[in-house]
Amino acid sequence: KQEVTQIPAAxxxxxxxxxxxxCSFTDSAIYNLQWFRQDPGKGLTSLLLIQSSQREQTSGxxxxxxxxxxxxxxxxxxxxxxxxxxxxxxxVRLAGGSYIPTFxxxxxxxxxx
Amino acid sequence: GAxxxxxxxxxxxxxxxxxxxxCDPISGHTALYWYRxxxxxxxxxxxxxxxTGAADDSGLPNDRFFAVRPxxxxxxxxxxxxxxxxxxxxxxxxxxxxxxxxxxxxxxPGTRLTVL
Numbered sequence: 001k002q003e004v005t006q007i008p009a010a011x012x013x014x015x016x017x018x019x020x021x022x023c024s025f026t027d028s029a030i031y032n033l034q035w036f037r038q039d040p041g042k043g044l045t046s047l048l049l050i051q052s053s054q055r056e057q058t059s060g061x062x063x064x065x066x067x068x069x070x071x072x073x074x075x076x077x078x079x080x081x082x083x084x085x086x087x088x089x090x091x092v093r094l095a096g097g098s099y100i101p102t103f104x105x106x107x108x109x110x111x112x113x
Numbered sequence: 114g115a116x117x118x119x120x121x122x123x124x125x126x127x128x129x130x131x132x133x134x135x136c137d138p139i140s141g142h143t144a145l146y147w148y149r150x151x152x153x154x155x156x157x158x159x160x161x162x163x164x165t166g167a168a169d170d171s172g173l174p175n176d177r178f179f180a181v182r183p184x185x186x187x188x189x190x191x192x193x194x195x196x197x198x199x200x201x202x203x204x205x206x207x208x209x210x211x212x213x214x215x216x217x218x219x220x221x222p223g224t225r226l227t228v229l
Contacts, residue, residue, distance in 0.1 A: 004155070034217065043117070043204055043220035044156070089155050091218075100146075100169055101218070103155030 002027045004092050006104035013111055019077040021107045023090035028068045031095040035064050035075050038087045038106065047088075048075070052095060080111045115139070117221035119205050125227045126195055134190040134224045138207030145188050146218065147180055148204040156204055162188060163210075195228045202226070 003026045013019060023033070032051045036044040048057045048064040050073070056065040063076040077084060087108045091101040118137040126132050138145050143164055148156035158172040165185040173179075177195075182188040192199055202225050206218040 032216075036220075041225075043119075043222045044206075044218075046217050046219065049217050091155075099216075100158050100161060100172070103157075105153065105155050 002092060002094055002102040004090060004102050004104040006088075006090060006107050008107055009105065010108040011110070013080060013109075015080060015082060015111055015113050017080050017111075019080055019109070021075040021077070021088050021109070023073040023075070023092075023104055025071045025073075025092045025102075027094060028071050029095050030068060031093040031099060033064075033066055033073050033093075034091045034101070035062075035073075036089045036091065038089060040086075044089065080109075082111050082113055084111050085109055117205055117207055117219050119203075119221040119224050121224060122222065123225045123227075125229065127229050128195060128197060130195050130228075132192050132195055132226065134192075134203050134226070136188045136190070136205030136207075136221060138186065138188070138205070139219055140186075141209065142207035142219075143185070143210050144208045144216070145182060146206045146208075147188070147190050148206065150202045150204055150223070152201075159190070159203075192226075195226075197228050200226055200228045 005024045007022045034049045035047045050066045061078040066073045087106040089106040091103045093101045120135045145162040147159040150156045160180045161169040162182045177193045180190045202223040204223045206220045208218045
């Protein structure tokens with residue numbers, strides 16, 4: 001059974017810092033990995049989707065990398081802003097199966113001015 | 114265009130009652146997922162539809178939970194004889210199709226279910 005772990009569980013940083021959020025998974029036979037953002041009381045917003053054949057994806061200040069062999073992905077946030085405060089979740093889908101995603105518990109990020 | 118919508122946004126019910134939660138996916142999306150999210154947890158998969166059929170219902174916790182998608186668009190999650198442990202946020206997501214490069218899931222805002 002795929003297990004997804006996110007470290008750290010919570011993070012509080014001053015504005016302007018560069019951040020790294022970690023996601024690890026136990027089964028490397030994945031189809032893709034997706035990073036989401038969730039604001040309090042809201043649904044999830046997709047940030048980046050990395051297919052198993054890709055190494056990284058970038059969108060604005062966000063960069064996500066994938067190392068399948070080691071079962072890891074990182075989400076890099078450059079020049080953090082208070083508006084980045086949210087919970088960040090990663091979700092992994094296994095290849096060759098029903099493509100059902102397994103989510104981590106998320107990293108709760110607070111960026112203070 | 115419109116995103117995934119869910120209704121109601123909040124539902125408070127008493128133990129033992131029946132509830133229905135509705136999801137309207139993005140138009141043209143053939144795949145639809147239901148998840149349950151408890152406080153401090155990531156979303157937990159419940160059921161997945163491809164078109165009108167339930168392609169995978171392995172996440173439904175027991176036979177009190179049932180979901181339908183009769184016309185391949187709107188879906189309803191039904192919970193019978195609700196229990197306090199059913200209290201959670203129920204999320205719906207849709208995607209264009211399974212197994213394609215465009216298969217990004219788009220989530221609705223969720224329905225917060227509270228069972229008293």
